[in-house]
Amino acid sequence: MNRHTLNLAVFALAAVVLTGAALSWANAQRRNNRKTSAATAQLQNRAEAATDESGAPDTRRDVFISARRAPNAAKFGEGTWLNSQPTTLENLRGRVVLVDFWTFGCYNCRNTLPTLKRLDAQYRNKGLTIVGVHAPESDYEKGIENVREAVQRLGIKYPVVTDNDYATWRAYGVQAWPTVVILDKQGRIRFTHIGEGYYEQQEQIIQKLLAETDVATRTAEDKTDLSQQRGVNMEERVVKSEEEWRAEMTPQQFHVMREKGTERAFTGEYDASKKHGMYVCSACGNPLFSSEAKFDSGTGWPSFYQPVSEQSVGEHVDQAYGMTRTEVVCARCASHLGHVFKDGPRPTGLRYCMNSVALKLNENNSGQN
Ligand SMILES: [Zn+2]
Numbered sequence: 001m002n003r004h005t006l007n008l009a010v011f012a013l014a015a016v017v018l019t020g021a022a023l024s025w026a027n028a029q030r031r032n033n034r035k036t037s038a039a040t041a042q043l044q045n046r047a048e049a050a051t052d053e054s055g056a057p058d059t060r061r062d063v064f065i066s067a068r069r070a071p072n073a074a075k076f077g078e079g080t081w082l083n084s085q086p087t088t089l090e091n092l093r094g095r096v097v098l099v100d101f102w103t104f105g106c107y108n109c110r111n112t113l114p115t116l117k118r119l120d121a122q123y124r125n126k127g128l129t130i131v132g133v134h135a136p137e138s139d140y141e142k143g144i145e146n147v148r149e150a151v152q153r154l155g156i157k158y159p160v161v162t163d164n165d166y167a168t169w170r171a172y173g174v175q176a177w178p179t180v181v182i183l184d185k186q187g188r189i190r191f192t193h194i195g196e197g198y199y200e201q202q203e204q205i206i207q208k209l210l211a212e213t214d215v216a217t218r219t220a221e222d223k224t225d226l227s228q229q230r231g232v233n234m235e236e237r238v239v240k241s242e243e244e245w246r247a248e249m250t251p252q253q254f255h256v257m258r259e260k261g262t263e264r265a266f267t268g269e270y271d272a273s274k275k276h277g278m279y280v281c282s283a284c285g286n287p288l289f290s291s292e293a294k295f296d297s298g299t300g301w302p303s304f305y306q307p308v309s310e311q312s313v314g315e316h317v318d319q320a321y322g323m324t325r326t327e328v329v330c331a332r333c334a335s336h337l338g339h340v341f342k343d344g345p346r347p348t349g350l351r352y353c354m355n356s357v358a359l360k361l362n363e364n365n366s367g368q369n
Helices: 003-052 107-126 144-153 167-171 199-211 214-221 223-228 242-248 251-259
Strands: 096-102 128-134 160-162 179-183 189-194 277-281 287-290 313-318 325-330 336-341 351-354 359-363
Touching: 096 107, 096 199, 107 128, 107 199, 144 160, 179 199, 189 199, 242 251, 251 336, 313 336
Parallel strands: 096 128, 128 160
Antiparallel strands: 096 179, 179 189, 277 287, 277 359, 313 325, 325 336, 336 351
């Protein structure tokens, strides 16, 4: 080995040592960073949990609001609907709803359209409904023909409702164009963002909310419902995704039971039925009402004065349409069945007003004899 090659060898060795040192320093730094961010995340979680205990409605922007503290969304004001029949939040129960406050003359609003159109195309069949609330800035933007022309020219396929009197705008406390509000399947506000951007966060939140099931939300977060489901074991419960339900139900059944719709009065199979037997949930077979408790209410829907057992149904307060009603759900699969009112006959004074399509009569098994 001559002097020259020795020098080279020393140099190479030094380089290896230095590189090694640099690498382990970088690794240590990375480890530290990871530790720091994990610690920060833990602190943040703890802070969230602490503020969450207050139970007060959480109206912060740009953060994912927990279901327990999410405020209920206001209903849509009167307006002209484009791209869909007039609809309500009640009709959209069971779907994630993105409400976009916009106007066609607003440059920033138009910048958000590619994202909104993509989300509509990608998630509409998975349970997302986008509603564009068109709140005009100028008189020109109030003209329905101008709105119609703009919606078509901009290639908007999702429902748009005009808000010329700003009733919806005010009800949601909106201050600027565009504002995006994302509601969960129960119609609660889980995310709000003003202005362009936050597209990735919006998509992630939509995915999270689509994955939430009614049953999971209720049992985890609504103590009232939890106590009302006490008779049904967790293992006995039927939990399916909305897509699974949709695949095995008729469209009408899905609309009523998963989207909380109501069948037209006097059209259901069991409205006038006097047959004896046990009415079970048409989705999961859970026994709900004995024909012994059925009475003719004259309303056009099968009516009962009591469920077969306290544990067979769950109830919770429904404030859609500006009314306070008590919704009745199947305790086993959480499907919507109808409502209960306090104007029924003796002995209970209750009227369980059900949708025929949510029931199936198993004849000669009334549970009474
Ligand atoms: Zn059921």
